[in-house]
Amino acid sequence: AQTVTQSQPEMSVQEAETVTLSCTYDTSESDYYLFWYKQPPSRQMILVIRQEAYKQQNATENRFSVNFQKAAKSFSLKISDSQLGDAAMYFCAYRSAFAGNKLVFGAGTILRVKS
Amino acid sequence: KAGVTQTPRYLIKTRGQQVTLSCSPISGHRSVSWYQQTPGQGLQFLFEYFSETQRNKGNFPGRFSGRQFSNSRSEMNVSTLELGDSALYLCASSFPTGGENTGELFFGEGSRLTVL
Numbered sequence: 001a002q003t004v005t006q007s008q009p010e011m012s013v014q015e016a017e018t019v020t021l022s023c024t025y026d027t028s029e030s031d032y033y034l035f036w037y038k039q040p041p042s043r044q045m046i047l048v049i050r051q052e053a054y055k056q057q058n059a060t061e062n063r064f065s066v067n068f069q070k071a072a073k074s075f076s077l078k079i080s081d082s083q084l085g086d087a088a089m090y091f092c093a094y095r096s097a098f099a100g101n102k103l104v105f106g107a108g109t110i111l112r113v114k115s
Numbered sequence: 116k117a118g119v120t121q122t123p124r125y126l127i128k129t130r131g132q133q134v135t136l137s138c139s140p141i142s143g144h145r146s147v148s149w150y151q152q153t154p155g156q157g158l159q160f161l162f163e164y165f166s167e168t169q170r171n172k173g174n175f176p177g178r179f180s181g182r183q184f185s186n187s188r189s190e191m192n193v194s195t196l197e198l199g200d201s202a203l204y205l206c207a208s209s210f211p212t213g214g215e216n217t218g219e220l221f222f223g224e225g226s227r228l229t230v231l
Contacts, residue, residue, distance in 0.1 A: 037222075044118070045205065045222040091158065100170045101148045101209050101220060105158035 002027045004094050006106035013082045014114050020067075021077045021109050023092030031097035034068065034075045039108075040088040048090070051075065053097075079111075087113045117141065119208050119223035127229045133194040136226045140187050140208030146170075147189040148220070149181060152203040161204075164189055193228075201230045 003026045013019035025034070036048040051059045051068050059066050063083075067076045079086055092106040120139040128134050140147050148163035148171070160173040164183035181191040187208075193200055204227075207220040 044224045047219050050219065100163050100165065101146050101207070102160045102163060102171045102173070103148075103150075103158075103220065104160070105150075107157050 002029070002032075002094050002096065002104045004092050004104050004106035006092055006109050008109045009107070010110045010112070012112045012114060013079070013086075015082055015084060017082055018078060018080045019082055019111065021079075021090050021092075021111065023075045023077070023106055025073050025075065025092070025094050025104075027073070027094065027096075029096055029098075033095045033097065034066075035093040035095070035103070036064070036066070036075075036077045037091045037093060037105075038086075038088045039091065045091070049077065082113050084113050084115060087111055119206055119221050121204075121206050121223035121226050123226060124224065125227050125229075127231060128196050129231050130196055130198060132196050133192060134196060134228060135190055135192045136204055136206075136228075138189045138191075138206030138208075138223060140189070140206075141210075141221055144208035144210045144221070145187055146209040147183055147187060148207050148209075149189070149191050150205040150207065151175075152205055152225070153201070158205070161191065196230045198230050201228060203227050 005024045032053045034051045037045050038048045039045040049061045049064050063080045065078045089108045091108045093103040122137045146165045149161040152158045163171040167183045178194045183189045203225040205225045207222045
């Protein structure tokens with residue numbers, strides 16, 4: 001079974017600074033997708049960024065980028081120019097290419113942004 | 116375009132009762148999946164429905180069941196409620212794209228169940 005580990009329960013960053021959230025995963029599959037989801041307090045979860053395992057190029061979405069190391073099974077999220085609105089719980093998630101929409105989530109990292 | 120709608124948003128039940136939660140996906144989305152979120156266990160996959168058929172199931176007891184209707188709306192039911200069933204239940208819909216199934220999941224705001 002696949003597992004996802006987020007080793008940082010909580011992180012803090014100063015507004016306008018850069019922060020990196022860590023995620024490692026364990027799988028024996030070669031085809032899969034990795035995601036970072038953001039869950040603001042009392043609000044719905046939204047997709048931040050997605051990475052297909054077969055793509056070597058790291059995904060980027062505006063201020064959000066990932067460092068995908070397939071051999072090391074590592075998938076970290078970098079948030080540049082942090083904003084107050086980035087404060088939320090961030091979940092790393094794994095999805096097999098052959099398991100429909102079943103996501104395996106990490107425990108989450110609470111990100112606090114200081115002004 | 117309306118998002119994923121879950122009802123009710125909050126509910127309180129007592130042990131032994133049963134509960135039904137509803138999820139209306141984004142128009143055109145055919146896949147609906149359910150997740151349980153608790154402080155102790157985190158986010159856990161319950162099941163997924165696609166075109167009225169259960170496509171995937173997580174490791175939950177048979178007290179947890181679901182179904183999907185022809186309009187893609189889904190319901191999940193929990194019978195004989197236990198204290199440990201208190202959780203935020205999230206529904207997510209997706210429109211699978213091609214054979215790679217890379218459809219993004221769109222989540223609802225959840226139904227918060229408290230079991231007393």
